[in-house]
Structure formats: C-alpha cells, structure tokens
Amino acid sequence: DTEVTQTPKHLVMGMTNKKSLKCEQHMGHRAMYWYKQKAKKPPELMFVYSYEKLSINESVPSRFSPECPNSSLLNLHLHALQPEDSALYLCASSQDYRGEETQYFGPGTRLLVL
Amino acid sequence: AQKITQTQPGMFVQEKEAVTLDCTYDTSDPSYGLFWYKQPSSGEMIFLIYQGSYDQQNATEGRYSLNFQKARKSANLVISASQLGDSAMYFCAMREGNAGGTSYGKLTFGQGTILTVHP
Numbered sequence: 001d002t003e004v005t006q007t008p009k010h011l012v013m014g015m016t017n018k019k020s021l022k023c024e025q026h027m028g029h030r031a032m033y034w035y036k037q038k039a040k041k042p043p044e045l046m047f048v049y050s051y052e053k054l055s056i057n058e059s060v061p062s063r064f065s066p067e068c069p070n071s072s073l074l075n076l077h078l079h080a081l082q083p084e085d086s087a088l089y090l091c092a093s094s095q096d097y098r099g100e101e102t103q104y105f106g107p108g109t110r111l112l113v114l
Numbered sequence: 115a116q117k118i119t120q121t122q123p124g125m126f127v128q129e130k131e132a133v134t135l136d137c138t139y140d141t142s143d144p145s146y147g148l149f150w151y152k153q154p155s156s157g158e159m160i161f162l163i164y165q166g167s168y169d170q171q172n173a174t175e176g177r178y179s180l181n182f183q184k185a186r187k188s189a190n191l192v193i194s195a196s197q198l199g200d201s202a203m204y205f206c207a208m209r210e211g212n213a214g215g216t217s218y219g220k221l222t223f224g225q226g227t228i229l230t231v232h233p
Contacts, residue, residue, distance in 0.1 A: 042205055042223030043159070056220075088157050097219045101209075102149065105159035 003027075004106035006091050012112045015081060021109045023074040023091030029104075031055075031097040032074040034066060035090040037108075043090055049074060050097040081113045117141065118208055120224035127196045128232050134181070135191040135227050137206030145211030148189040149221070150180065154202040162204075165189055167211070196231045203228050 004025045013019050023032065031050045035043035048056035049068040057066075063085075065077040074091055088108045094101040119138045127133040139148065150162040165173045165180045173180040181190040193200055206224040 040203075040226070040228075042226055045220060048219075090157075090159060092159075101147075102161055102164055103221055104161055105151070107156065107158040110157065 004091055004093055004104055006089075006106035006109050008109060009107065010110045010112075012114065013078065013081065014114055015083075017081075018077070018079045020078065021076040021089055021091075021111075023076075023093075023106055024072055025093040025104075025106075026072055027093065027095075027104070028071075029093035029095055030071060031094045031101070032068065033092040033094075033103065034074070034076050035092065035105075036085075037088040037090055039088075047076075048097060055097060078111075081111075083113050086111055086113045117222045118206055118224035120206055120227050122227045123225075124228045124230070126230050126232060127193075129198060130195055132192060132194045133196055133229065135193070135204050135206075135229065137189045137191065137224060139187050139189060139206075139208050141187075141208065141210055143210040147209045147211065148180070148182070149207045149209070150178070150189075150191045151205045151207060152200075152202045153205065153226075159205070163191070193229075198231050198233060201229060201231045 007022045033048050034046040037043040045058050046060045047066045052068045063080050067075040090108045091106045092103040094103045117140050146167045148165045152160045163173050163175045163178045163180050165182045172182050177194045179192045203226045205226045207221050209221050
C-alpha cells in the first residue's frame, strides 16, 4: 500500500484566516515532505521532516508553519497568506531521506487565497 | 545549470501506439536515482518507475520502461500501447545520493511534458 492521504481536497481562505492542511501515511515512512506547485510547473520543495524533526526549510515565509505530531502525520499551518500563495500543495513520504528512496505523493490540496 | 531537462513541452500520440518522453540530467555525483511521475489533471503525482545509477538493466514496470543511457545522461520514458488514460503531465526527476552534497536527497524535477493520447 503506497497511499498518502491529504485533507482537505480544496480550501478557500481569506488573507486574515488561519487554516491547516493535513497529511497522513501509514507506510512506516520516516521522511515526509511538503511541496508547493503552481499550474503547469514542477513541484517546489518547501519542507522536509526526517524522523519527525525538521531537516530542511527551503526559505519558506513564516506564514507557512509545518508540524509533525508523529511519524504518520504532517500538518501545514497557514496564516495571513497572500493571493500568490494560491497553489496545489502536495505532501509526500519516503522510507527514509536518502537518494534512492522513492517519494510517494498524496492527491494534494488546492488552495485559493482571496 | 538545469539538472533535469525535458525538451518536449507537449507530445501527441495515437491510442495503442508507443511514445518516448525525453529526459536528460546533469550530475557529478556517481550515486543518484532517476524517477518518472505522472500527474493527471486531478493533481495527484503518481510514481511510475525508478532507475538507480548503478542498475545494469533498464527498469520496466508494465507498459512503462526507462531507456537509461548513462554515458549520455539520458533517462527517457517509453510508454507502450498508449491508452486514453495516459493523457497527463509527465515529470522526470532526480535525487542525488552523495550524503555530503547540498543537494543530497532532494528531488529535482524537470519542467514536464504534457502527453495527449488521441483515439
């Protein structure tokens, strides 16, 4: 089973709202990732968690706040977003954070910031 | 410099025909992994196939095969017997395996190729 689930599928929020994106995997993977993807562009890495610790932050603005409550869950807390943050947000996981490990992606959350 | 190059923004193929999607890569790391993902309009990124830099044989997964030419640094995806459901964006990606490098473990994507399968 290579399933990564994400909720919600769609989210519309105002610039003053606070919302959270959720990601879950039950494959025993120890690395989890958040990506942002604009239309017709490749995904851009935002954050990497390895063994529940934040390993990589790709200079993401502080209005995006990741959290890894346990090895199966990954959250992305959103606050005071801008319209340009509207995008598809993809979560992924892999067995470990190593070069040969395949990343498996969830279906994504389509975010619209008004 | 681009680490992953996909030179075909769009490709068209007739149903039941085979199609090749091009991918070239650039790395000085002897250890790396190459991946192909399919992304339908629904948005989910679906893993298709993996090739390790030390693998002697080309990877195959059902109708998908990877034409790996290490000296040319190319990793083309071949889809045989195309189906209407193959219409999607296809991304080639690479992860470098050198634990001491700044790119270690990061998945670098190409710009993608939109494949359209005609009936």
